[in-house]
Amino acid sequence: MPIEHHPLPEHLAEYAAGVGEIGVDLVVACHATLCPTCRAEIEAMEQLGGAMAERGANEHRAGPPGSVEAATSSFDMDALVGKTLRAVDRLPVQVPVQAGGPGGGVLGPVFPAPLRAYLPAPSDIAWRRVLPGAARFDLEVPGHRGPPMHLKKLQPGLRIPQHGHRGQEFDLVLQGGIKDHTRARVFDRGDLSYADASTEHALSILPGEECITFSVAEASVEASHWLARMLYRKAGW
Ligand SMILES: [Zn+2]
Structure with a gap:
């Protein structure tokens, strides 16, 4: 695609x-x-x-x-x-695109070269489970004081309830895909989902393989429903 x-x-x-x-x-x-x-x-x-x-x-x-x-x-x-x-x-180097297999697949080629400089070996990434079906890895960049950067790993079929944003959020899809039900868009590998304070949407993870994103978020999300609010707080989103 x-x-x-x-x-x-x-x-x-x-x-x-x-x-x-x-x-x-x-x-x-x-x-x-x-x-x-x-x-x-x-x-x-x-x-x-x-x-x-x-x-x-x-x-x-x-x-x-x-x-x-x-x-x-x-x-x-x-x-x-x-x-x-x-x-x-700083021009990025082209990395051959190679799809991961089912259930996470081969993580090595998933991460573009500019990001690999900030990551351990793919098998050493210490994913932290934040919710059923959702894990997170925070990037530590020495001297970085800007919005936090992290990877998200989301199970196929996971639904992310309606929520808004308090600041800019960038989610670059590296594997799998995301459906934005509110904006009627699908984000596959390489697509960038951008949201800001004017964005309110509900998402789901496409069936098939785990979705992995590289994300930068200025602020936490704001859920419309109390249950979702509780879940997001627990996940640190
Ligand atoms: Zn482009």
């Missing part, structure tokens, strides 16, 4: 410019590893950024010799080129 749900343009642009939040950048890098469309878009944005940096530096150099512009132009150029090169360095 082709990827249908992509990051918002501003998140692609922030990634390309090297100014994004690390968790969101990691979501974008993992998505782009699996999505040729977004990879091409990021490359185009980076080229545009590089061309603009070069043009800006040339305009600075046009200043009269001895002027402030002339004195600072080489410094500005270095900073801008350095920033562009750093962004290029």
